[in-house]
Amino acid sequence: NLSLFPPVRPPKKTSPKKPPTKQQAAMAEEQMEEASSSAAASGTPFQLQFDKPIPFQIKLAEWNPEKDLLAMVTDDSKVLLHRFNWQRLWTISPGKCITSICWSPDGKIVALGTEDGFVLLHDVENGKMLRSIKSHDVAIICLNWAEDEPLSRTDKEDLLSYEDRTTRFFPPAPVMPRIGGLNSGDTGLADENEEAIQAFSSASCQRFNILCTGDKDGCICFSIFGIFPIGKININKVPIHVQSSGKRTSYRLQDVSISKQVSLSRNLHQLVLLCSGKLINTDNLSLSNDLSVGVHCLHLDTSIFSNRKNELHQVSQQASSIQDLVEVVRASISMMSKQWSNAMNLFHEKFSALPSLLTAHGMESSSEDEFMSLLFGTHTSPALHQFLVSSLGEAGLKRIAKTIESAGRELRIVVSEHLQPAVEIISFRLAELRGLARWRSRFQNIGLDEKLMDGVTERVGMLVVQVERFSRVAATVLYLFQNFLSWVLKCVKILLSEPTDQVPSTNSELVVIFLKFLLDKDPIKQLLETDQIFEWDIDTAKHVEHLVVFGGFTDTKFLERSLAKQFSELEESLKEAFLMPFTTVSSQIHCQGLLPLYPVTSSDALSSTSTPASIAFYKDKDSQHNASSYSSTDYICFKIPDGSLNLRNFVAVIKDFCNSCSTSNTPSLSGFLLHIPVEYECVDLSLYKDNQVVLLLSGKSSSENAGRSWMVMLQTENLSFSQFSRTFPANYYNLQELEALELQLDTDYGKVRSVPHPLSTPLAVSASRGVACI
Numbered sequence: 001n002l003s004l005f006p007p008v009r010p011p012k013k014t015s016p017k018k019p020p021t022k023q024q025a026a027m028a029e030e031q032m033e034e035a036s037s038s039a040a041a042s043g044t045p046f047q048l049q050f051d052k053p054i055p056f057q058i059k060l061a062e063w064n065p066e067k068d069l070l071a072m073v074t075d076d077s078k079v080l081l082h083r084f085n086w087q088r089l090w091t092i093s094p095g096k097c098i099t100s101i102c103w104s105p106d107g108k109i110v111a112l113g114t115e116d117g118f119v120l121l122h123d124v125e126n127g128k129m130l131r132s133i134k135s136h137d138v139a140i141i142c143l144n145w146a147e148d149e150p151l152s153r154t155d156k157e158d159l160l161s162y163e164d165r166t167t168r169f170f171p172p173a174p175v176m177p178r179i180g181g182l183n184s185g186d187t188g189l190a191d192e193n194e195e196a197i198q199a200f201s202s203a204s205c206q207r208f209n210i211l212c213t214g215d216k217d218g219c220i221c222f223s224i225f226g227i228f229p230i231g232k233i234n235i236n237k238v239p240i241h242v243q244s245s246g247k248r249t250s251y252r253l254q255d256v257s258i259s260k261q262v263s264l265s266r267n268l269h270q271l272v273l274l275c276s277g278k279l280i281n282t283d284n285l286s287l288s289n290d291l292s293v294g295v296h297c298l299h300l301d302t303s304i305f306s307n308r309k310n311e312l313h314q315v316s317q318q319a320s321s322i323q324d325l326v327e328v329v330r331a332s333i334s335m336m337s338k339q340w341s342n343a344m345n346l347f348h349e350k351f352s353a354l355p356s357l358l359t360a361h362g363m364e365s366s367s368e369d370e371f372m373s374l375l376f377g378t379h380t381s382p383a384l385h386q387f388l389v390s391s392l393g394e395a396g397l398k399r400i401a402k403t404i405e406s407a408g409r410e411l412r413i414v415v416s417e418h419l420q421p422a423v424e425i426i427s428f429r430l431a432e433l434r435g436l437a438r439w440r441s442r443f444q445n446i447g448l449d450e451k452l453m454d455g456v457t458e459r460v461g462m463l464v465v466q467v468e469r470f471s472r473v474a475a476t477v478l479y480l481f482q483n484f485l486s487w488v489l490k491c492v493k494i495l496l497s498e499p500t501d502q503v504p505s506t507n508s509e510l511v512v513i514f515l516k517f518l519l520d521k522d523p524i525k526q527l528l529e530t531d532q533i534f535e536w537d538i539d540t541a542k543h544v545e546h547l548v549v550f551g552g553f554t555d556t557k558f559l560e561r562s563l564a565k566q567f568s569e570l571e572e573s574l575k576e577a578f579l580m581p582f583t584t585v586s587s588q589i590h591c592q593g594l595l596p597l598y599p600v601t602s603s604d605a606l607s608s609t610s611t612p613a614s615i616a617f618y619k620d621k622d623s624q625h626n627a628s629s630y631s632s633t634d635y636i637c638f639k640i641p642d643g644s645l646n647l648r649n650f651v652a653v654i655k656d657f658c659n660s661c662s663t664s665n666t667p668s669l670s671g672f673l674l675h676i677p678v679e680y681e682c683v684d685l686s687l688y689k690d691n692q693v694v695l696l697l698s699g700k701s702s703s704e705n706a707g708r709s710w711m712v713m714l715q716t717e718n719l720s721f722s723q724f725s726r727t728f729p730a731n732y733y734n735l736q737e738l739e740a741l742e743l744q745l746d747t748d749y750g751k752v753r754s755v756p757h758p759l760s761t762p763l764a765v766s767a768s769r770g771v772a773c774i
Helices: 022-026 028-033 036-042 155-159 191-203 303-307 309-351 353-360 367-375 382-437 440-446 450-495 508-517 523-527 538-550 563-587 602-608 621-625 657-662
Strands: 002-005 050-052 058-063 069-074 079-083 088-092 098-103 109-114 118-123 129-134 140-147 209-215 219-224 228-234 240-244 247-264 270-281 293-301 590-599 613-619 632-640 650-655 670-675 680-688 692-699 709-715 740-742 752-755 771-773
Touching (some): 079 109, 109 140, 140 247, 209 247, 219 309, 228 563, 247 293, 247 613, 270 613, 309 353, 353 367, 382 440, 382 450, 440 563
Antiparallel strands (some): 002 050, 058 069, 079 088, 098 109, 118 129, 140 209, 219 228, 247 270, 293 590, 692 709
C-alpha cells in the first residue's frame, strides 16, 4: 500500500502529553479515514490523502521538486508517474534494471540510473526518452541534480554572461532523419520525440546545472545539463590529507562503495557523500587495522564549478549542441547509406542476370560491351534480347527506375534538411568555441585548448566541403541513372515493337559515361564508406596547396578521403578537444575532508551503503535575508547499525561538516544522537526543508507494537547540538561524544502520526507538501 500525506508543516509548539493508550491506538485507523477534518482538529502535520493498494513492490520513489508528481520504480524496473490525487500520468518500461532515480531541478526531466552504467533522461510530460548516456561501467546507485543558486551569482558574473548567437544566424537545429520506416539506429537520442529533444536542449541551457552520478565501485561523474560530461573522480584514488597535532597525514580509501546519498550544494561549491571502505594510512601502512573499515563521510571541493561556472556554461552550451548535431550527422550518413544500398541492391539483382545469360549462350563479351553494341546499332545478341524482353522487362525496369528515383529524392531531403544544416551549425559553434579558446585568461583554466580547437575547426570545414562534393556527385549520378534507364526502356519498347513517343529523350554520350563509370561502380556508396581512397588530378592538388597561403586547409590531402572518413576524423578531433576540459576539471576536484562515522565488518561493508541516510544543504539565516551573500550549512542524517559503536536503535544528525573542513581554527562540527524507542526501528529517514527530519518508525515483530508504525517530524533547531572532535588516528570514530536524546512518541504533540500498518522503504519527501511511504 502506498500512503500519501500532504503538507508537512512545522509543528505547533504545545505541551507534550503522555504516550497514547491501547484504546487510542485502536482508534487510529478510524482517524485516518476521517482525513482532513480529524487531522485539522488534532493539529497533526500529516493528513492522510490516499492509502492505495498497488500490485507490485516499489523499490525507489522520488517527488518532483516543482510539481506534486511522484515517480516510482517497481521491482521489475517499471517507472510510474502519479499526481498527488493519485492520477497516473504514464508508465514506462525502459528495458533495463533501474538502480537510482532523481529529478532535474526544474522538474521537467526524470533521470534514471541503470545497472549497466547508463543514465536515461525521460520527459515528464509523456515519459519519452530524451537521452541515453553511458556514464559508468557498473551500476549507478546514486543521482543528484543541482542547479546554480541565483543568489550565489555576483555582479561581475552577470557582466561576463554569454549569449548564444547561433539562433541569430541559423534556423532551428535539424532533428534526426526518419525516412521510409527506417530509423537512425541506437544513437543515444530518441528520434521519435524531436520536439521534446529541442525543448530539452534549449531549456537546459538557460540555467547552469550539474548532474552527479555515482556507481558502486566508487566513481563519481559530473555532467553539465545532464548531457555534457565535464569531470570524473574515483574515490579509491583520491588522496585524503588530514592535519592533526600540527602534522599532515595522508590517507586513502580502499574498496569503496558509495551509498545512495550524494549531495551537491546549491552554489556548486562542495559535494558531500557517504561511502564504505577501508581507510589506509599511505604514509604508514602498518597503522591500518580492521577498525578502519567503516562508513565515512567525504567532503569534495567542487569550487571549480562555482568559480568557473560562466566559462563552463558557455563551453558546455556549445559542446552539448555540437554533440547533438554530431548524432544528426551520423544518423544522416547511416540513413543515406541504407537508402542507397537498398536501391543499388535491387539494380544489381536485376542486371546481374545478363552476365549469366551471356555465359549460357557461350559468349565472352561483358555487359558493357553488349550495351555498347546496342547503343551504336551494330547488333543485339540473343542473350541481351532475352535479358531485356524476358528477364528484365518493362515492369522490372520501371520498378528499378522508381526505386532509384525515390532513393535519390530521399538523399536530397536528408542532405538539405538534416546533413548540411547540421554540419553548418557545427562549424559555426566550433568557431565560437575557437574564439573563446583565445581568451586564455578565462578558458585555459578549464582546459579549452586553442590549438585543439584550431584543428577541429579545420576538420569541420573539410566536412563542409565533403558535403558539397557529395551533393554534386549524387546529383550527377542520379541524372546519369535516369538517362540510362530511360534509354534501356526505349530499347525494350523497340524490341517489343511498341511506341516510344512517351519515353523521355536520352543523351547517348551520357549513356556511354554511365556504362564506363557507373555500371560496375558506385561513387555514392564509396563516399559513404570510411575505407575508400579517391585519386585526383595534379592540377587540383596544386590549387589546393596554393590555397594554404590564403588561409586554406593545412591538410591538403582531405579530398582523398570520403565523406564518412572525414566525419570519422571530425569525431576523433572533437573527442580529443572535449576531453581536455574533462581532464582539466577532473584534476581540480579533490577531497577537502573526511569524517569516519561508524565501523563495519568487511562482509557488511557493501550492505551498509543501503542503511537509511540523507544529506542536504540549507541556506543560512543570514543568506535568507541578505540577497548579496550566499552561504549554506550541510546536514547529514543517518541510522547507526545496531551494535556499531556499542549503540542500538540510534539515529545521528550532524551539521557543519563542510565548514569544519575549511576552517581549522573554529571547531564548528556538531550533532546529536537520537535514541529510538526499543519497540520500534527506523526503516527510513529524510531531511526536509527548514532543517527538519522526517523518520519512519515501524514496530518490531517481537514487540507488542508489531504492525503499528509512526511517521515523525523533528525540527532540528529545537534539539541540542553538541560539538565533537574529528581527530586522527587516535580515535577513528567520535560519534559517541555526542549527546544522546530520547525520542518521545506523542500523537498530540503535533510532530508524529500513528500509522496502523508496518512500513518499509522507500520514504519519499517532496519539496513542497507531500510524503509517501510503503
